[in-house]
Amino acid sequence: MTSQQVKLPVVYLVDDDDGARESIGWMLRSRRLLSEGFSNAEMFEALIDSHPPQFGGPAAWPNRPSTLVLDLRMPGTNGLVLFDRLLKRGVVERVPVIFLTGYGDVSTAVSTVKRGAFDFLEKPFTAEGLIQKIDAALAASEAALGRLTRQQATSRLLQSLTEREREVVYHVLKGLNSRAISDQLAISFRTADGHRLRAYEKLGVGSATQLANFMRERGVEPSELLSNAAKQAP
Amino acid sequence: MKPARASKLSMVEGASRFWVALWVALTGLLVFVAALLIWLLQGYQASQEQLRVEDTAQTLAASLGRLLTGNLQDVHAVAWPDKDAAAWPEAVSELLKNTRSVLRIERRDKTLALQEAFDSPYSPPLFSMVPRLRSEKETLRACTAAVGPGLPAYSASYFVPLPQGRGAEVLDLCAAQQVNGEVTGFTVETIGLSALLETAMPEAMAKEFEASFIEGNATRIARGGASHGRSAFRAEHSLLLPGLALKLRLESVRGSPPLQLNFASASALVALLLFMTIVMFIVRETRRRARESALARHHQDVLHNAARLATLGEMASLISHEINQPLLAVTMYADAALHSDSANVPVEIKQLLGRIVDEVARVGRVVKSVQTFVRRGEVVHETMAPVELLQGIAPLLEVDARRFEVKLSFEIAQTASQVVCERVMIQQVILNLARNAMQAMERSTRKELRKLRISARLSSNGRVKFLVTDTGPGIPREVTEQIDEPFKKSASKGMGLGLSLCRSVIEQHGGVLAHRSIQCVDGSGSHVGAEFSFTLQKASASEALSTE
Numbered sequence: 001m002t003s004q005q006v007k008l009p010v011v012y013l014v015d016d017d018d019g020a021r022e023s024i025g026w027m028l029r030s031r032r033l034l035s036e037g038f039s040n041a042e043m044f045e046a047l048i049d050s051h052p053p054q055f056g057g058p059a060a061w062p063n064r065p066s067t068l069v070l071d072l073r074m075p076g077t078n079g080l081v082l083f084d085r086l087l088k089r090g091v092v093e094r095v096p097v098i099f100l101t102g103y104g105d106v107s108t109a110v111s112t113v114k115r116g117a118f119d120f121l122e123k124p125f126t127a128e129g130l131i132q133k134i135d136a137a138l139a140a141s142e143a144a145l146g147r148l149t150r151q152q153a154t155s156r157l158l159q160s161l162t163e164r165e166r167e168v169v170y171h172v173l174k175g176l177n178s179r180a181i182s183d184q185l186a187i188s189f190r191t192a193d194g195h196r197l198r199a200y201e202k203l204g205v206g207s208a209t210q211l212a213n214f215m216r217e218r219g220v221e222p223s224e225l226l227s228n229a230a231k232q233a234p
Numbered sequence: 235m236k237p238a239r240a241s242k243l244s245m246v247e248g249a250s251r252f253w254v255a256l257w258v259a260l261t262g263l264l265v266f267v268a269a270l271l272i273w274l275l276q277g278y279q280a281s282q283e284q285l286r287v288e289d290t291a292q293t294l295a296a297s298l299g300r301l302l303t304g305n306l307q308d309v310h311a312v313a314w315p316d317k318d319a320a321a322w323p324e325a326v327s328e329l330l331k332n333t334r335s336v337l338r339i340e341r342r343d344k345t346l347a348l349q350e351a352f353d354s355p356y357s358p359p360l361f362s363m364v365p366r367l368r369s370e371k372e373t374l375r376a377c378t379a380a381v382g383p384g385l386p387a388y389s390a391s392y393f394v395p396l397p398q399g400r401g402a403e404v405l406d407l408c409a410a411q412q413v414n415g416e417v418t419g420f421t422v423e424t425i426g427l428s429a430l431l432e433t434a435m436p437e438a439m440a441k442e443f444e445a446s447f448i449e450g451n452a453t454r455i456a457r458g459g460a461s462h463g464r465s466a467f468r469a470e471h472s473l474l475l476p477g478l479a480l481k482l483r484l485e486s487v488r489g490s491p492p493l494q495l496n497f498a499s500a501s502a503l504v505a506l507l508l509f510m511t512i513v514m515f516i517v518r519e520t521r522r523r524a525r526e527s528a529l530a531r532h533h534q535d536v537l538h539n540a541a542r543l544a545t546l547g548e549m550a551s552l553i554s555h556e557i558n559q560p561l562l563a564v565t566m567y568a569d570a571a572l573h574s575d576s577a578n579v580p581v582e583i584k585q586l587l588g589r590i591v592d593e594v595a596r597v598g599r600v601v602k603s604v605q606t607f608v609r610r611g612e613v614v615h616e617t618m619a620p621v622e623l624l625q626g627i628a629p630l631l632e633v634d635a636r637r638f639e640v641k642l643s644f645e646i647a648q649t650a651s652q653v654v655c656e657r658v659m660i661q662q663v664i665l666n667l668a669r670n671a672m673q674a675m676e677r678s679t680r681k682e683l684r685k686l687r688i689s690a691r692l693s694s695n696g697r698v699k700f701l702v703t704d705t706g707p708g709i710p711r712e713v714t715e716q717i718d719e720p721f722k723k724s725a726s727k728g729m730g731l732g733l734s735l736c737r738s739v740i741e742q743h744g745g746v747l748a749h750r751s752i753q754c755v756d757g758s759g760s761h762v763g764a765e766f767s768f769t770l771q772k773a774s775a776s777e778a779l780s781t782e
Contacts, residue, residue, distance in 0.1 A: 020562050023564070023566030073741060080741075081746060123558040123559075
């Protein structure tokens with residue numbers, strides 16, 4: 001978790017026009033920003049494909065705050081098509097897309113923003129304009145990555161609970177005390193309380209209130225605990 | 235503006251009056267021709283009938299002549315019965331039996347005193363009502379005439395009343411018996427004119443004609459044949475006999491034919507009516523076609539103008555895109571240089587770099603203002619069915635298809651729902667694609683293989699897909715290159731530029747102009763072709779509803 005935050009943000013540039021791509025790269029370098037250029041959509045997708053997702057672990061790509069500056073008009077696979085593919089891959093939240101558009105394409109660009117693009121910039125633009133949007137996009141990317149990391153940590157913690165412990169936690173969240181839980185699950189009071197204490201220990205909480213806060217912060221619904229149990233049952 | 239309009243209106247009125255006059259003239263002419271035709275036809279028939287009557291009259295006159303000549307010979311035959319008075323009655327009664335037209339035969343001595351008389355067995359005795367003396371004058375004259383040349387002579391005709399109110403017009407034929415120049419006696423034969431006519435007319439003739447003898451003052455003195463002859467067709471013929479001139483009149487039972495609509499005139503009328511119908515049909519068809527082509531031209535003009543404006547805007551967008559790319563690079567490079575923090579860059583250089591950035595920004599503004607100027611109209615996105623979109627340009631496409639001899643078909647799937655688009659631009663794109671395809675096929679494909687299909691259907695990604703498919707030679711490499719890079723290479727035929735405009739329009743609609751060469755197999759074998767396709771956004775339910 002800490003090692004990821006240290007990683008420097010990166011700006012991906014996909015533009016068929018060499019001049020535009022390289023000049024933006026130079027401009028970003030002068031502002032101490034890392035960038036990587038691609039002359040077509042396929043090359044960019046090859047980069048994504050070279051980071052296969054790892055089971056259970058953190059998402060392989062992107063492993064640092066990133067944004068994609070994408071030219072709308074390109075021969076072959078144009079910006080819209082690439083954007084659609086990224087939507088399908090589900091990465092546009094972690095890699096916000098900033099579209100570069102010409103004059104006539106504003107309406108198209110607006111519609112892409114409605115569908116989940118981060119922003120668009122009409123050519124010609126100033127360096128400051130672009131930098132502002134990139135900064136905002138990188139911040140959004142970082143937030144998304146953070147959310148993802150927390151989610152993954154939470155799910156790892158929840159995974160570490162046994163099936164019985166998750167059931168007990170579910171009922172605690174529903175407001176039952178240990179005695180009621182033992183009745184509900186038809187186990188002894190001692191066993192039920194033991195499950196509860198072990199669960200508290202694993203999740204690092206000391207009370208039912210802390211448990212409820214823990215779940216709310218991480219956006220975990222009580223029912224998720226049960227559905228997980230149901231999944232693991234067979 | 236107003237007077238010009240008024241004069242145009244009156245011109246239109248004048249033109250319509252002209253047409254009305256022309257139509258009236260044409261109809262009048264046709265009616266006149268019809269009447270003339272019928273009149274001529276009937277005249278022809280009348281003259282045919284007249285000729286027939288005259289022919290028949292001649293035949294009848296001839297046969298009358300023959301009969302009368304026969305009578306002469308008969309008279310001769312009975313006039314010299316070898317001086318044997320005893321054989322005479324037998325010979326005479328034989329003659330009367332055989333010759334119906336002879337009503338009576340008399341023998342007289344040289345003083346013309348009656349010696350013996352025999353009446354025909356077929357009619358009542360002639361002089362039963364009036365004495366023979368009444369007509370003696372006529373007989374005498376004939377006999378006197380017969381003495382001179384020694385040939386039998388006829389008397390003038392005279393009327394003999396018969397019982398029951400009837401009567402007969404008769405004439406006498408007198409032959410003198412001469413022995414060595416001496417007159418020894420006379421034979422008088424009385425001939426009934428009606429009986430003569432009846433004998434002379436064959437049955438077929440008697441049915442159709444009425445024959446009569448008339449005197450100089452047009453008085454009918456005897457008649458035979460049909461009883462109801464009309465005077466519409468008649469012929470007269472003179473019979474010249476020794477000592478007698480008779481006038482024969484023949485009348486056809488057929489009336490004059492003016493009101494007689496027969497087959498010939500009816501078919502003539504029908505033919506004329508048909509002719510008129512065909513003329514009217516041709517005129518109507520011609521006018522309809524003229525109207526249609528005028529409409530198509532007008533439509534084309536409208537579309538053309540709108541397209542020209544839109545194309546101009548599109549060009550501007552394309553050009554500004556091409557200008558903005560390098561402008562962007564200049565800005566970025568200058569900015570990068572400006573922000574590079576190497577200490578050995580003089581402040582002056584940094585100021586100059588700042589100026590470069592400002593000036594480039596100015597160029598950008600100029601380009602933008604040009605675009606705004608060219609494309610002043612607000613882009614209107616309409617919601618419409620693909621059918622509607624294609625209907626607008628179908629007439630133009632059909633005109634082109636006829637010109638290039640291409641079989642054109644439309645295929646609009648039920649699933650192709652309403653789309654949101656800038657109507658004129660999309661129509662222009664389809665027109666452009668279709669025309670390119672037709673031109674390509676004209677250059678390289680046999681006529682019977684030239685096919686162009688324009689189809690619309692729901693695409694897998696929820697948009698509506700339009701396809702323009704041809705059976706041409708496929709897409710040459712330089713065309714594909716020009717679609718992608720309109721200004722990199724000089725466009726040789728404007729086709730590349732047109733296609734890159736199409737691409738630009740489609741991209742503005744959020745779609746992609748895709749193209750591929752295809753191999754298609756159908757009834758006429760397998761052949762190559764090109765397929766251009768693009769997608770348009772489907773109208774949302776509320777938008778679709780609001781247009782209905």
